[in-house]
Amino acid sequence: MPRESSSSTRSFVEQESRPPAPARAARAGGGRRPLVARLSRRLGRTATPYTFVSPFFLLFAAFGVFPLIYTAWVSLHDWNLLSSENPFIGLENYRELFTDGYFWNAAFNTLSIGLLSAIPQLALALVLAHLLNRPLRAQTLWRITLLLPNVTSVVAVVVIFSQLFGREFGLVNLVLGVFGIDPVNWQAGVGSSHIAIAVMIMWRWTGYNTLIYLAAMQAVPRELYEAATLDGASGAKQLRRITIPMIRPTIIFTVIVTTIGSMQIIAEPLLFGAQVSNGAAVTGGTDRQFQTLALYLYEKGFRSFEFGYASAAAWVMFLLVVLVVGFNYLVVRRMRGGLD
Amino acid sequence: MSIPRVSPSARTTRLTQITRITRINRVTRFAAPMLAATLLTLTAAACGGGSDTSPQSGGSGGSTEKIKLTVGLFGDFGFKPLYEEFKKTHPNVEIEERQAAADDHHTNLATHLATGAGAADVEAIEVGYISRFTPQPDKFVDLKQFGLDKRQSDYLDWKWQQGLAPDGSIIGLGTDVGGLAMCYRTDLFEKAGLPTGRDEVSALWPTWEQYIETGKKFAAAAPKDTKFFDSPGEIMRAMIAQAPVGVYDAQDNIVVGTNPDVKKAWDLSVQMIEDGLSAKIGAWTPEWNTGFAKDSFATIICPAWMTAYIQDQAKSAAGKWDIAAVPGGAGNAGGTHLTVPKQSKHPKEAAELADFLTSTQSQAAVFKAIGNFPSTPALYDQPDIQNFTKDFFNGAPVGKIYSDAVRNLKPQHLGPREGDVRTAIGNGLGRVEQGRQKPDEAWAQVLKDVENIK
Numbered sequence: 001m002p003r004e005s006s007s008s009t010r011s012f013v014e015q016e017s018r019p020p021a022p023a024r025a026a027r028a029g030g031g032r033r034p035l036v037a038r039l040s041r042r043l044g045r046t047a048t049p050y051t052f053v054s055p056f057f058l059l060f061a062a063f064g065v066f067p068l069i070y071t072a073w074v075s076l077h078d079w080n081l082l083s084s085e086n087p088f089i090g091l092e093n094y095r096e097l098f099t100d101g102y103f104w105n106a107a108f109n110t111l112s113i114g115l116l117s118a119i120p121q122l123a124l125a126l127v128l129a130h131l132l133n134r135p136l137r138a139q140t141l142w143r144i145t146l147l148l149p150n151v152t153s154v155v156a157v158v159v160i161f162s163q164l165f166g167r168e169f170g171l172v173n174l175v176l177g178v179f180g181i182d183p184v185n186w187q188a189g190v191g192s193s194h195i196a197i198a199v200m201i202m203w204r205w206t207g208y209n210t211l212i213y214l215a216a217m218q219a220v221p222r223e224l225y226e227a228a229t230l231d232g233a234s235g236a237k238q239l240r241r242i243t244i245p246m247i248r249p250t251i252i253f254t255v256i257v258t259t260i261g262s263m264q265i266i267a268e269p270l271l272f273g274a275q276v277s278n279g280a281a282v283t284g285g286t287d288r289q290f291q292t293l294a295l296y297l298y299e300k301g302f303r304s305f306e307f308g309y310a311s312a313a314a315w316v317m318f319l320l321v322v323l324v325v326g327f328n329y330l331v332v333r334r335m336r337g338g339l340d
Numbered sequence: 341m342s343i344p345r346v347s348p349s350a351r352t353t354r355l356t357q358i359t360r361i362t363r364i365n366r367v368t369r370f371a372a373p374m375l376a377a378t379l380l381t382l383t384a385a386a387c388g389g390g391s392d393t394s395p396q397s398g399g400s401g402g403s404t405e406k407i408k409l410t411v412g413l414f415g416d417f418g419f420k421p422l423y424e425e426f427k428k429t430h431p432n433v434e435i436e437e438r439q440a441a442a443d444d445h446h447t448n449l450a451t452h453l454a455t456g457a458g459a460a461d462v463e464a465i466e467v468g469y470i471s472r473f474t475p476q477p478d479k480f481v482d483l484k485q486f487g488l489d490k491r492q493s494d495y496l497d498w499k500w501q502q503g504l505a506p507d508g509s510i511i512g513l514g515t516d517v518g519g520l521a522m523c524y525r526t527d528l529f530e531k532a533g534l535p536t537g538r539d540e541v542s543a544l545w546p547t548w549e550q551y552i553e554t555g556k557k558f559a560a561a562a563p564k565d566t567k568f569f570d571s572p573g574e575i576m577r578a579m580i581a582q583a584p585v586g587v588y589d590a591q592d593n594i595v596v597g598t599n600p601d602v603k604k605a606w607d608l609s610v611q612m613i614e615d616g617l618s619a620k621i622g623a624w625t626p627e628w629n630t631g632f633a634k635d636s637f638a639t640i641i642c643p644a645w646m647t648a649y650i651q652d653q654a655k656s657a658a659g660k661w662d663i664a665a666v667p668g669g670a671g672n673a674g675g676t677h678l679t680v681p682k683q684s685k686h687p688k689e690a691a692e693l694a695d696f697l698t699s700t701q702s703q704a705a706v707f708k709a710i711g712n713f714p715s716t717p718a719l720y721d722q723p724d725i726q727n728f729t730k731d732f733f734n735g736a737p738v739g740k741i742y743s744d745a746v747r748n749l750k751p752q753h754l755g756p757r758e759g760d761v762r763t764a765i766g767n768g769l770g771r772v773e774q775g776r777q778k779p780d781e782a783w784a785q786v787l788k789d790v791e792n793i794k
Contacts, residue, residue: 081450081451081454082450082453082454082472082473082475082476082479083475083476084476084478084479159626162626166627167620168627185774185775187774188774188775188776274625274626275622275625275626275627276622276625276770277571277573277622277623277624277625277766277767277770278443278622278623278624278625278763278766279573279762279763279764279766279767279770280622280766280767280770281443282443282763283763283767286767286768286770286771286773286774286776287767287771287774287776287777302447302450302451303443303447303759303760303763304757304760304793305450305472307454
């Protein structure tokens, strides 16, 4: 700040820091201060921090909590997006949902794609971060390169990968052909489509997780590695015995974030299916081979306009996410490293 | 840093009444973030609610105040030159066109109608969706109130009826109709030793069975990597459109399982797949667009509006396409209505624009520009339509071909969830094509899926 511009500010500060006579008198005889002043002072102290964090919570209340509760309310109705009358039907939507094979099919697909993408993705990220966590030339270049796939638009990624996984002219089938493997119709099969989608997800998110791991690894004391090197521990052993135990909180964090992310996958299957036909886009394949929960929700809510039913699905999906995240948390927390 | 933010008046108060400085400061310390938070919430809410582009105004007859009309379409309707003409009679009107993919367009429209904001002043609705929207007359302006019931005599009767709500209010004015024809590649037919003239080709396939037979002959002598047609989805849709009753009966019951015409269309489509005539390229996919350029298929079912699309995608094959009669008789596939949502702030001008864009003259202009075929029969016999040809389609007399196709048409009742039924059937054919299911299994699953559509 240039000096001359802050002159008025300075005078304020001076005035504040040196309370004039009457104020000093009031402070000296604290007991005589009016009750209101004392209360407001206390309120000021306690309320200030909450006030500063309140914007987020106000916004969250308006755009997070309210929709959540309203969705629960909608889910109790036969609510069509277009009609003006939406009769209350209690838990009927939920009853129907639990017997809906397509919903459970979507739940299975979501879990399957989630597992297929998350586990290799995080393992690969860990190894990559470990490799990068040493003095290298052009470090920044490597790190930026890692993040590039994540910056790319998901549409671009899926369109390109759908071409790679194309039935007739796809590069993947071409390479498989070199090894004498028959071309795969990637969208047609359950397993093949899940693998294709998992690859797209891994492509976008591995680098991102690598950077998070790398940041955590840099906080691990170097002495541990030096001691281990002196004792003759290999790089792989150091990763397993030192790095992983030391960055476990970060691993827990990435597992939870990745789990939540993979429960919400929609763009990849939607665009992947659009390569087959218009109808197969929203159903995630002609036989719903790769329809995820989020895509199922979209189909019901925004193609069939059954908002009540879609809302019920949204709530069950929410509970499933909580369940899976909780399970993952427990698993990762129990994961024992070498040090303890 | 909080000090400069205090308003000038508060600052004076502070300077003079020094005793209260600390207290006021406390208050502002508390109030400023609260105020900021409230403002932030309010602005955010305002952004969500009032995203409509047109300014607040009565929308009454005052012709001097500037107003902006938005037109929501899926794809290019060839309206752009017409807007300029409309502006000549309405100098105060500005027109903005929005385009989206067909599915997205209708999803967005439904959402905007449900939330009461965000819809354009004039919204296009495709005929496959129109029956979902017409039962909701409270969401649309009844065009009768602007005297547009006078347009009834312009239209093919069934086209007019499609735009009406059950209570008789006028929801939409028709733009085009999709009379059926079959587009084919003369050069590929020649290579396969088939006749190439459009009358001879039409004579090859009065029925779909004969179309399949022709396909087999084609496959036997065709160039490698070229199949007879793209995929059976649109063909089956056309076959259903040719039947007197489609997937819905007149009482809006889904009759997929009981209508023999639907089953026959399914069986024929399956047979086409099993005979290896399909390139297995779904319509409207990226690979389909590539297929036009790569000669992946030699014929394609061709409602009038499709000609514009082919012209766009198959630029390299100009002059090699031609248009023959469709197997199996007349039918309609597609076509659109223009509606005015009730949330429009300028319903009068919007109705005038919809009226203008669908007028007989405008429809003729659109047809000549991009190929969408008029729904106003007065045009069909006019010489400039009858004699209208297209070089891209080897000089085919498109005006004559499509007016013949439409004139013989028997209207078919369309139900509210046409689109979903079509998706279920299309996915069934897709499963057969991908080899996931035997035709019987696929059909059984189609019936099960359709049963769940209420």
